[in-house]
Amino acid sequence: MSFLPPRLLLAAFGFLIFVASVLAKNTSLQSAWEFAEVNLFSDSNRAFRELKGQPGVDERERAFGEAVTYLNVQPRTPQNIARSQELLKTLISGNDRYTQLAEFYLARIDEDYLIPPESERAKAAYLELLTRRTGNPLVESAAVRLALMAELSAADPEGRREALLATRSLAQNLLTREGRRDFHLNLGLALIKAGDLPEGLKELLAADTEGITRPLTERGAWVAIAETARVTGQTELATKYYRKFLEKYSRDTRSYMLEQRLKEVETPQP
Amino acid sequence: MRERILNGIGIGLLAICFVVALGRILWPKERGSTGEDVVTIRIAHWQLETGVREALEAMAREYEKLHPDVRIQQIPIPERIYTNWLITQLIGGTAPDIIQIGIGMTEERIARFFVPITELVEQPNPYNKGTALEEVPMRNTFFDGMQGGYQENLLEYYSVPLSGTSIRVYYNLELLKEITGSDKLPTSYREFIDLCKTTAAFAKANKRTIVPIAGSKYNGPLLMSALFSSQTQKLMDKLSPTGVLLSDSALTAEWFAENKWTPNSPEVLSGLKLMREVSEFLSPGFMQLQRDDATFYFVQGRSLMICSGSWDSTSIQSQAPFAVGVGRIPFPTPDDPIYGPFTKGRISEAGTLSAVNFGLVRSSANPAIAQDFLLFLGSQPANRVWTNVSRWIPSVVGVEPHPAAAPFQPLMDGYAPGFPLPNQADAARVYNTNINDLFGPEGSPQKFADRLAEGLLEAQKSDLARIIRSTSMNSKRRDTVVASLAVQQAKDPGNTQLAEKLDEALQSIASIERGYYLNKAALRATETAAANP
Numbered sequence: 001m002s003f004l005p006p007r008l009l010l011a012a013f014g015f016l017i018f019v020a021s022v023l024a025k026n027t028s029l030q031s032a033w034e035f036a037e038v039n040l041f042s043d044s045n046r047a048f049r050e051l052k053g054q055p056g057v058d059e060r061e062r063a064f065g066e067a068v069t070y071l072n073v074q075p076r077t078p079q080n081i082a083r084s085q086e087l088l089k090t091l092i093s094g095n096d097r098y099t100q101l102a103e104f105y106l107a108r109i110d111e112d113y114l115i116p117p118e119s120e121r122a123k124a125a126y127l128e129l130l131t132r133r134t135g136n137p138l139v140e141s142a143a144v145r146l147a148l149m150a151e152l153s154a155a156d157p158e159g160r161r162e163a164l165l166a167t168r169s170l171a172q173n174l175l176t177r178e179g180r181r182d183f184h185l186n187l188g189l190a191l192i193k194a195g196d197l198p199e200g201l202k203e204l205l206a207a208d209t210e211g212i213t214r215p216l217t218e219r220g221a222w223v224a225i226a227e228t229a230r231v232t233g234q235t236e237l238a239t240k241y242y243r244k245f246l247e248k249y250s251r252d253t254r255s256y257m258l259e260q261r262l263k264e265v266e267t268p269q270p
Numbered sequence: 271m272r273e274r275i276l277n278g279i280g281i282g283l284l285a286i287c288f289v290v291a292l293g294r295i296l297w298p299k300e301r302g303s304t305g306e307d308v309v310t311i312r313i314a315h316w317q318l319e320t321g322v323r324e325a326l327e328a329m330a331r332e333y334e335k336l337h338p339d340v341r342i343q344q345i346p347i348p349e350r351i352y353t354n355w356l357i358t359q360l361i362g363g364t365a366p367d368i369i370q371i372g373i374g375m376t377e378e379r380i381a382r383f384f385v386p387i388t389e390l391v392e393q394p395n396p397y398n399k400g401t402a403l404e405e406v407p408m409r410n411t412f413f414d415g416m417q418g419g420y421q422e423n424l425l426e427y428y429s430v431p432l433s434g435t436s437i438r439v440y441y442n443l444e445l446l447k448e449i450t451g452s453d454k455l456p457t458s459y460r461e462f463i464d465l466c467k468t469t470a471a472f473a474k475a476n477k478r479t480i481v482p483i484a485g486s487k488y489n490g491p492l493l494m495s496a497l498f499s500s501q502t503q504k505l506m507d508k509l510s511p512t513g514v515l516l517s518d519s520a521l522t523a524e525w526f527a528e529n530k531w532t533p534n535s536p537e538v539l540s541g542l543k544l545m546r547e548v549s550e551f552l553s554p555g556f557m558q559l560q561r562d563d564a565t566f567y568f569v570q571g572r573s574l575m576i577c578s579g580s581w582d583s584t585s586i587q588s589q590a591p592f593a594v595g596v597g598r599i600p601f602p603t604p605d606d607p608i609y610g611p612f613t614k615g616r617i618s619e620a621g622t623l624s625a626v627n628f629g630l631v632r633s634s635a636n637p638a639i640a641q642d643f644l645l646f647l648g649s650q651p652a653n654r655v656w657t658n659v660s661r662w663i664p665s666v667v668g669v670e671p672h673p674a675a676a677p678f679q680p681l682m683d684g685y686a687p688g689f690p691l692p693n694q695a696d697a698a699r700v701y702n703t704n705i706n707d708l709f710g711p712e713g714s715p716q717k718f719a720d721r722l723a724e725g726l727l728e729a730q731k732s733d734l735a736r737i738i739r740s741t742s743m744n745s746k747r748r749d750t751v752v753a754s755l756a757v758q759q760a761k762d763p764g765n766t767q768l769a770e771k772l773d774e775a776l777q778s779i780a781s782i783e784r785g786y787y788l789n790k791a792a793l794r795a796t797e798t799a800a801a802n803p
Binding site: 030033034036037038039040041044061064065068069071072076097101105108112113136137138141144145148149151152155178181182185186189192197200212213214215216217219220223224227228231250251252253254255256257258 | 377378381382386413414415423424426511512513514515516614618619620621682683684685686687742745746747749750751752753754755756757758760770772773774776777778779780781783784786787790791794795798
């Protein structure tokens, strides 16, 4: 009968403890993210902080978690925002997903967390991120923000329209379906509001082609497409979208009204 | 000696109180699973209206028949103290297993104390076995796709809805017959106003204390705000020819700042005129009366009508010693000689969401059984019991409403409402402080419109600033949530549920951000208008 040498046993035992510790730490990072997912930001932030320096914990992921949870730890103080910025800045020197995300969140802080906001710096950072074609849908949501900022940049409809059309080229940097969809949709709605119905309609159709999955958003987009198509004389397109809407969303405050509109566009004009 | 005895009794009583209090604290925690192998599940709610407690009792007994080892205990809490009670119970860890979600709930409380049921509602409900819904994911078994149970900002379903709601006009049928010789309810606004006039004349001629419509600060606005929004339907279409056809407070504010509508616009004046006309038939001083006063007035037979929600139906019908008729709010039709030009027609109720939502509390001592009971509550057989006993509208598709609930079923054949009068905090203050200029004896729509024109722009400024702050807070909360989802999804790319949740979060954020910037645009326009009167 042979026995494993005691040293080997000890090493195996040590390895098992290490593996268990790594697994335990991964679980903790996971639970910290899960706290954040359900809006328990203070618990999440505490969990990320407690994981600092623990063996087996991905420090970049942990630091990113700590940084983004500081944004919502109550009370939301300038000190917490500054802590978040400091942590995010430590991450931008790397070359992984946390680098892009850190840059995105630094721009978000500039856009909406600082008093007064650093809008121009945020815009420049969003543009820079998009130029890098990251293929990350969250980072690509910067394009939506740039379109919305453009919408606000001019008070008159013509100025707004020009500013919005100037953002159109951003679409070429969007590699994800989600990024393209949300950008086209918001640009389309903004162009329609600015009075450019044909270009707005094109954008909305592009968004729909990418696939809108949120029912509330899809309802709004389909009504806007149908209505814009009707007003611009594209009867066939209007009919198609009125029908799509009524088939999928028969129970909507607008359904009866859209049924009437459908009848109108289907009735041959004298 | 006597003093020592009294002191001893006092201390003894104190000790007994202490022991009883200690027992009361410990008891609920143990009560989940008793020594008799019977598990008690507690369910709390604030619906004290007639019929609801009875319906929940009936549903509980049905469940107990299926599970003899489970007892369901109902805890009805008055609405007035519900929030305080709820917070104490949740924080103290003594909360019932299932709680009605609504009053006093913040997103943080829901996230912290309730269990998300999204995974559950994506599966068919086992209690629908043997019904047409057997194979249908639970969320699609509700008339609104379970939107009433969805927490938009938390991206999860948290509650199971039992009912639907609608607003209706209730009629005293005996009085109606006495006044008009018929029990036919009015179907148009014109008929409704004629009935009000006939009733007022009848009361005067017969020296009876009868008002046409029982009113209060609760019931009056329910009727009048619905009627007002019929007058802005066409105006909203005109201002937003290719919008999403639903009113939007930011756009309404921007149009107001851009002078595209004013309180003196013909449509708005017409809406105010409509409100004034109806107010003349409501109980005198209705804005000083409470909801219960109006109900009391109606069930005492001192008014012909009352406007209220479907939730008051069983209470009204059980208290009224006369037959009660129920009719839709009589909107002006496009052929109405006075109010027709501005309306598209009756208002749709198709977008009504399900209500009376129950959620599962995290601290439940028996989460599996509580969850099972929640599934039962959301099933077709249980919802049938719900409507038949409570006489409220069912929430599950395929459940026929009780005949008494049938008139409350949301009506689909109508148009979207126009925009309401701005009703945020400061705008509402302008409205309320000047309301006597609309409803008072010396008041008139024009006088009230002039008052609104004086104060609304400044009120809109502060209201919009407040909305922007609140939207920004909402958007900021999403920043952390979406970061969490993005990291988790990147680490587990095969997890389709996470991918879907991230996708939903991104679309939702884009929508919130759009609202944020629309409100900013509205505020800018309002500030410009205020600076250049």
